[in-house]
Amino acid sequence: xxxRPDLCHWVVAATIAAxxxxxxxxxxxxxxxxxxxxxxxxxxxxxxGKFAHKDFVANxxxxxxxxxxxxxxxxxxxxxxxxxxxxxxxxxxxxxxxTIVPENALPDSKSFALLPINDATKQxxxxxxxxxxxxxxxEDDATGLNSDAxxxxxxxxxxxxxxxxxxxxxQIYFCAPGVKGSFVAGSFSxxxxx
Numbered sequence: 001x002x003x004r005p006d007l008c009h010w011v012v013a014a015t016i017a018a019x020x021x022x023x024x025x026x027x028x029x030x031x032x033x034x035x036x037x038x039x040x041x042x043x044x045x046x047x048x049g050k051f052a053h054k055d056f057v058a059n060x061x062x063x064x065x066x067x068x069x070x071x072x073x074x075x076x077x078x079x080x081x082x083x084x085x086x087x088x089x090x091x092x093x094x095x096x097x098x099t100i101v102p103e104n105a106l107p108d109s110k111s112f113a114l115l116p117i118n119d120a121t122k123q124x125x126x127x128x129x130x131x132x133x134x135x136x137x138x139e140d141d142a143t144g145l146n147s148d149a150x151x152x153x154x155x156x157x158x159x160x161x162x163x164x165x166x167x168x169x170x171q172i173y174f175c176a177p178g179v180k181g182s183f184v185a186g187s188f189s190x191x192x193x194x
Contacts, residue, residue, distance in 0.1 A: 033183055037155040037175035038113035045186040047083055047172060051140045052180035056093050058083040061170070061188035068103070071130040075103035078134070081158070081170070083188060091142035095174060095184050097158060098134040102127055108163045116155035116175075133158070136174070138182055147179045154179075166193035 034040035047058035060083075067078035083095040099112050112132040113124045123131035133156065135149040154176035161169040168190045176182045 033175045033177055033181065034155075034173075036116050037173040037183070037185075038115055038157045040157065040173050040175075042157060042159070042171040042173045042187075043185045047184055047186035047188045049174070049182070049184035049186075051093055051138060051182050052143065052145055054087060054093075054140065054143070056087075056095075056184060057085045058095075058184065058186075058188050059086065060084045061190045063190055063192065069100060069134075071100075072128045074127050074130065076100040076127065076130060077103055077105065079107045081172075081190075083172070083184060087140070087142055089142060091140070093141070094137070094139040096137040096139075097156065097172070097174070098136065099132055099158065100126060100130060100134055101132075106163070107160045108168060110160055112156075112158040114154060114156045116153055118153055136176075138176060138179060145179070147176065147182075152176055152178045163192060166191060168192045 047061070049056050062082045062084075064080040064082065065077060067080075069076050069078060078098060078100050081097045081099065085093045087093055099107060101107055101110065114133040114136070115123055120131060123133065126132040136154060136156070137146070137148040139146050154174065156172065156174040159171045169187060170190065171187045172184060174184045
């Protein structure tokens with residue numbers, strides 16, 4: 001079949017109609033996310049969001065406190081937050097946020113922020129030259145997604161309440177627009193009895 005000019009306008013019209021019905025072929029990532037999640041209001045909901053357009057719900061929240069970094073001669077304790085969930089097929093999804101506090105302190109009743117900039121010297125600190133948020137990692141077993149602070153810019157706000165009966169309540173608003181609009185927002189609780 002040769003070129004048919006009379007069909008060209010129908011093909012163009014059908015293509016435009018399909019784009020209008022389905023959205024653009026390459027939608028802008030994170031169109032609905034705040035420009036800076038460290039300054040945004042954390043939604044009043046259980047922690048949930050999207051990992052590269054895939055639904056995420058945090059089923060568990062835990063701490064790891066195995067690291068004790070020394071930065072500019074000052075000792076710190078790390079509190080790595082693990083928000084875990086599973087996709088519809090049961091595959092693991094994970095957001096890790098690495099925070100530090102001065103040695104022998106707890107993260108209780110503290111707020112941490114990560115600004116959407118790639119300059120560590122401009123991040124909020126908890127001591128001399130020590131950013132309160134040391135990094136983050138986003139993983140999705142099913143898709144092989146593995147992004148972190150070394151390759152992507154993100155912003156986040158993390159707040160912990162007061163410890164009550166071996167439970168620590170927290171809230172997070174994490175946005176990584178460069179990771180196909182990934183975000184997690186809402187509250188979680190950690191069993192700190194151990």
